Amino acid sequence: MMHDVLTVFWKEGKEILEMNGPRGGFIRLLIWFGVFGVFLPLELGEAWLSSPAALLLWVWFPIFVVANTTAGTVAGEREHHTLETLLASRLPDRAVLFGKVWAAVAYGWLLTLGSIVMGVITVNLVMPGAFRFPAPLLAAGGPLLSLLAAITAAGIGVHVSLYAPTVRQAQQTLSLATLLLFLVPTFGAQALPSGMRARLAAAVSDLPAGRAVVAAAFVLAFLDAILLAAAAARFRRERLILD
Amino acid sequence: MTEAAIKTTDLTKEFRGLRAVDGLDLEVPRGIVFGFLGPNGAGKTTTIRLLLGLIAPTAGRAEVLGFDTRTEACEIRARVGALLEHDGLYERLSAEDNLEFYARIWRLPPQARRDRIKEILTHFGLWERRRERTGALSRGMKRKLAVARAVLHRPPLVFLDEPTSGLDPVAAASLREDLRSLAEREGATVFLTTHNLDEAEKICALVGVIHKGRLLAVGSPEELKARGGERLEIAGRGLDERVAALLSARNEVLAITREEGRLTLDLRPGADQAPLVRAMVEAGVEVEEVRKTRASLEEVFLALVEEERR
Ligand SMILES: Nc1ncnc2c1ncn2[C@@H]1O[C@H](COP(=O)(O)OP(=O)(O)OP(=O)(O)O)[C@@H](O)[C@H]1O
Ligand SMILES: [Mg+2]
Numbered sequence: 353m354m355h356d357v358l359t360v361f362w363k364e365g366k367e368i369l370e371m372n373g374p375r376g377g378f379i380r381l382l383i384w385f386g387v388f389g390v391f392l393p394l395e396l397g398e399a400w401l402s403s404p405a406a407l408l409l410w411v412w413f414p415i416f417v418v419a420n421t422t423a424g425t426v427a428g429e430r431e432h433h434t435l436e437t438l439l440a441s442r443l444p445d446r447a448v449l450f451g452k453v454w455a456a457v458a459y460g461w462l463l464t465l466g467s468i469v470m471g472v473i474t475v476n477l478v479m480p481g482a483f484r485f486p487a488p489l490l491a492a493g494g495p496l497l498s499l500l501a502a503i504t505a506a507g508i509g510v511h512v513s514l515y516a517p518t519v520r521q522a523q524q525t526l527s528l529a530t531l532l533l534f535l536v537p538t539f540g541a542q543a544l545p546s547g548m549r550a551r552l553a554a555a556v557s558d559l560p561a562g563r564a565v566v567a568a569a570f571v572l573a574f575l576d577a578i579l580l581a582a583a584a585a586r587f588r589r590e591r592l593i594l595d
Numbered sequence: 596m597t598e599a600a601i602k603t604t605d606l607t608k609e610f611r612g613l614r615a616v617d618g619l620d621l622e623v624p625r626g627i628v629f630g631f632l633g634p635n636g637a638g639k640t641t642t643i644r645l646l647l648g649l650i651a652p653t654a655g656r657a658e659v660l661g662f663d664t665r666t667e668a669c670e671i672r673a674r675v676g677a678l679l680e681h682d683g684l685y686e687r688l689s690a691e692d693n694l695e696f697y698a699r700i701w702r703l704p705p706q707a708r709r710d711r712i713k714e715i716l717t718h719f720g721l722w723e724r725r726r727e728r729t730g731a732l733s734r735g736m737k738r739k740l741a742v743a744r745a746v747l748h749r750p751p752l753v754f755l756d757e758p759t760s761g762l763d764p765v766a767a768a769s770l771r772e773d774l775r776s777l778a779e780r781e782g783a784t785v786f787l788t789t790h791n792l793d794e795a796e797k798i799c800a801l802v803g804v805i806h807k808g809r810l811l812a813v814g815s816p817e818e819l820k821a822r823g824g825e826r827l828e829i830a831g832r833g834l835d836e837r838v839a840a841l842l843s844a845r846n847e848v849l850a851i852t853r854e855e856g857r858l859t860l861d862l863r864p865g866a867d868q869a870p871l872v873r874a875m876v877e878a879g880v881e882v883e884e885v886r887k888t889r890a891s892l893e894e895v896f897l898a899l900v901e902e903e904r905r
Contacts, residue, residue, distance in 0.1 A: 359699040363685070363692075370687045370728075437683025440647050441700050442673040589668075593649055 356443055360451020361458075364425060368459050384463060388413060389470030400475045401486045404561050410468055410494045414460035414502035416530065421456040422509030423522035430592070431518045439589050449587040453506045453580070460502045461495075468494055493565040500572035507579025514586055598661055600625045600752050600784040601646060605655035608641055608808075615641040617808035618655065623786060623801065625751075628778045630799035631788040632896060638808040639788040640680050643754050646786075647677060660752055676750035678758055682741040686730030690721055690740050693729055694747060701748035715743045718773075734761040742770065746777065753777070755787040759794060771798045792893040802892070804899050811899045816892050823890030823898060824849065824864040827871070831882040834858050838878050842871065861890070 369377050392409070393400040400406050429435035438448065468486075476483050485491065508529065509522075516522035541549060601623040608616040616638045623629045631639050644650045646659050648668025656663065662670040684693050691712060698708040716722040719739040721732075729737065738761045745753055758774070759767040775798045777783045789795055795802050796816045804811045804819070812819060834856060842858070843851045847866035852859045862868065872885060890898075 363696045366692055367687055433681035434683045434685055436679055439649060440672060440677040443700055
């Protein structure tokens with residue numbers, strides 16, 4: 353089983369890197385690191401190394417990349433008619449699923465880790481004095497939470513792409529889902545009576561940062577377990593081939 | 596192993612009321628090239644998908660290499676190779692990487708993988724272009740690569756859905772030669788679909804004709820052609836309307852065509868032609884040449900499909 357997962361992982365990795373041709377892939381990386389490894393850290397400055405806001409940002413990084421990549425890989429194989437041939441091979445359903453999920457997660461997470469490290473270097477380059485490391489909370493919480501968030505995004509991506517006949521449709525559904533993810537909390541909070549809103553804000557800001565990270569990690573891990581288990585249950589040959 | 600490579604019993608698949616495969620009873624012995632013939636929409640591709648266990652039958656059952664397609668599809672897929680109606684190639688990856696991926700899927704060890712990929716790409720004339728994106732290859736090259744992928748791991752049974760579509764005549768002939776030697780030398784069973792009757796006649800030991808999901812006939816190309824009866828081509832003087840009318844009135848003559856000094860008679864299977872020639876001579880025809888030919892597989896095929904349509 354592990355061998356089969358790695359086989360699919362190998363293929364997905366190659367495909368992700370060749371997504372826009374060899375040069376396209378390089379340009380994409382350049383833009384990504386330019387924005388998230390140089391531009392944003394310069395804007396945030398010191399906050400990049402110490403503020404919980406930076407942590408939130410890091411967790412958001414992988415979500416779009418991973419959700420889109422995963423959705424693209426299942427719906428993409430259907431759209432390009434490679435799925436049926438793949439399913440006619442000896443690969444178990446789960447190997448196909450997890451090979452795809454782990455490849456997308458690895459890609460999104462590595463991009464995030466790269467951006468974090470690059471950001472730290474950028475901030476240090478423009479700030480005089482001794483080299484500053486990120487706060488321990490960020491150094492530990494960043495990689496952990498972004499990994500868990502990447503898995504969540506992959507899980508959602510798989511579910512969306514399971515019934516989307518084309519990549520475009522899968523990605524449209526995903527954009528809608530992420531939009532809702534932003535809008536619901538924003539408008540939801542505004543709809544609350546002002547007294548309650550103030551109390552909620554106070555409760556959130558009073559929460560010790562360390563404990564908040566641990567709580568977030570638990571929630572995400574729980575969500576990931578559910579999403580992956582559901583994906584494994586739904587990702588079946590009979591369902592993948594839309595008759 | 597004496598059991599058949601493929602055996603289906605009353606295999607049926609309906610798509611929203613449409614019977615794509617209708618009560619198929621078929622047995623394909625091991626070690627031969629079997630040709631599945633039928634017009635567009637006959638149910639050939641659907642049959643292959645059923646045999647691979649990719650879709651479930653509405654009724655009936657099928658066994659492939661002794662395994663049930665409903666309950667043991669994994670066992671089947673672990674043993675066969677398949678080229679489906681689409682090439683199924685990853686266009687962003689190189690030709691080499693496409694094969695590498697499937698070689699890993701089939702768990703060929705690294706050295707064997709490299710050797711086999713080199714061997715097969717060279718054989719299909721694609722070795723020089725192995726590094727290019729598959730999307731940049733021509734239609735026929737892609738088809739060849741897809742065939743290469745299907746037989747990469749030397750499966751004992753291979754399904755090929757229109758393997759020669761898009762190939763030039765030379766490439767098609769050489770692929771046919773490969774498939775025949777696969778069956779003869781390596782004892783593999785080849786199940787292929789085609790519209791090309793010439794192709795079926797050349798390489799298939801057994802042919803099945805399917806139309807609207809129903810199996811119309813199974814047999815060797817020779818047997819099927821024998822069913823079509825014989826054809827008599829007569830050249831001579833005095834082959835006029837009167838003679839044509841005289842002959843077409845006879846029971847053993849199915850059809851008759853006349854063109855400047857020649858008559859072509861399609862005979863009922865098993866018909867004796869001597870009395871016909873005698874009747875012509877008695878009617879005053881000076882017969883110069885009588886040539887007997889078999890109906891081609893194509894004619895038999897068209898006749899079978901036509902018969903079914905009526
Ligand atoms: N997934 C599907 N949903 C609905 N109908 C289908 C589906 N697949 C096939 N059919 C129908 O079943 C019939 C048989 O199709 P099939 O693809 O098996 O034909 P075929 O013999 O392979 O034809 P061709 O020579 O054109 O490839 C057709 O009428 C087709 O429209
Ligand atoms: Mg077909």
